[in-house]
Amino acid sequence: MIPGLWRLRLPLPLPGVPHCNAWAIAAGDGVVLVDTGMHEPGSMAELERSMAQVGLGVDQVRLLACTHAHVDHWGQAATIRDRAGCEFWLHPNHQHGFSTATDPELALARRLEIGRQSGVPEAVLRRYAERSRGMASGIARVIEPDRALVAGVEIETDLGTWRAFETPGHAPSHVCLFQAERRLLISGDHLLGRISLYFDYGWTNDPIGEFLSSLDVVDLLDARLALSGHGKPFIDVRGHIEANRTLVRKRLAAAESAVRDEPKAAVEIAPSVYGEELTETNTGWRLQETLCYLRHLELQGRVSRESEGDLATWGGITA
Ligand SMILES: [Zn+2]
Numbered sequence: 001m002i003p004g005l006w007r008l009r010l011p012l013p014l015p016g017v018p019h020c021n022a023w024a025i026a027a028g029d030g031v032v033l034v035d036t037g038m039h040e041p042g043s044m045a046e047l048e049r050s051m052a053q054v055g056l057g058v059d060q061v062r063l064l065a066c067t068h069a070h071v072d073h074w075g076q077a078a079t080i081r082d083r084a085g086c087e088f089w090l091h092p093n094h095q096h097g098f099s100t101a102t103d104p105e106l107a108l109a110r111r112l113e114i115g116r117q118s119g120v121p122e123a124v125l126r127r128y129a130e131r132s133r134g135m136a137s138g139i140a141r142v143i144e145p146d147r148a149l150v151a152g153v154e155i156e157t158d159l160g161t162w163r164a165f166e167t168p169g170h171a172p173s174h175v176c177l178f179q180a181e182r183r184l185l186i187s188g189d190h191l192l193g194r195i196s197l198y199f200d201y202g203w204t205n206d207p208i209g210e211f212l213s214s215l216d217v218v219d220l221l222d223a224r225l226a227l228s229g230h231g232k233p234f235i236d237v238r239g240h241i242e243a244n245r246t247l248v249r250k251r252l253a254a255a256e257s258a259v260r261d262e263p264k265a266a267v268e269i270a271p272s273v274y275g276e277e278l279t280e281t282n283t284g285w286r287l288q289e290t291l292c293y294l295r296h297l298e299l300q301g302r303v304s305r306e307s308e309g310d311l312a313t314w315g316g317i318t319a
């Protein structure tokens with residue numbers, strides 16, 4: 001598509017998310033690599049294969065910059081840095097992504113606690129804990145970034161300078177990279193071609209508020225092409241931004257109306273938000289997303305939170 005810019009499509013072992021994209025950008029005698037794919041057996045060979053298909057090699061990576069600290073975007077950072085001897089840049093609010101590798105038991109305990117507060121039955125939580133304990137983290141090794149990829153940091157390439165914009169919401173560490181002359185946006189998971197929302201719950205005060213602000217940040221850039229973390233690049237960036245806003249507004253309204261008549265736990269509210277029942281595979285992320293909506297509504301004074309023992313319930317506020 002654009003000379004000097006390559007989409008590296010990497011397989012993922014995640015249900016419903018079969019691939020992610022890393023992006024290679026020509027830079028002098030090598031490339032800047034944006035994102036890494038997840039670490040698992042054979043995953044470096046996959047990266048090598050997809051780079052070789054476009055005549056590149058991992059040892060040509062001069063800089064590795066990651067859009068955020070989800071495993072599919074930074075999981076192979078350590079292996080790539082070891083191999084290429086390059087620097088690794090990532091936003092400093094990366095604890096949300098490091099914790100599953102640095103302290104897996106604590107990370108699991110946190111997720112179980114969220115489930116318990118949300119009203120998930122103990123038997124379901126037990127099965128979830130058993131499944132989780134056997135699972136690999138998707139992270140080759142935890143390494144600290146060589147440089148904090150914060151707002152205003154610039155990355156020089158043959159396609160021009162890319163500037164980092166902080167876009168928290170999907171994850172506290174999320175940044176987008178923008179090439180102003182060409183109006184190219186590396187959008188990570190902040191904007192995807194297929195509108196699909198995910199928010200890390202419990203790391204920042206108001207992920208939904210942050211996400212909506214981050215949509216405004218990207219809207220002002222007036223990008224003409226988005227190179228996203230999953231799926232094909234897309235034009236009509238504005239349309240995608242607006243579709244995200246619309247979906248968030250719709251789900252906020254659904255969460256609010258679900259608790260209008262009586263207080264409910266998050267596990268009872270989530271089916272109204274999505275218009276379908278929870279399943280064991282989607283409960284985790286749908287609960288997190290629902291809790292983010294409820295938190296946003298709470299901060300707006302539209303719902304209130306009550307605790308009884310481990311359980312939290314949410315109720316409407318009568319004016
Ligand atoms: Zn992500």
Ligand SMILES: [Zn+2]
Pocket residue numbers: 020070072073189229230
């Ligand atoms: Zn992703």
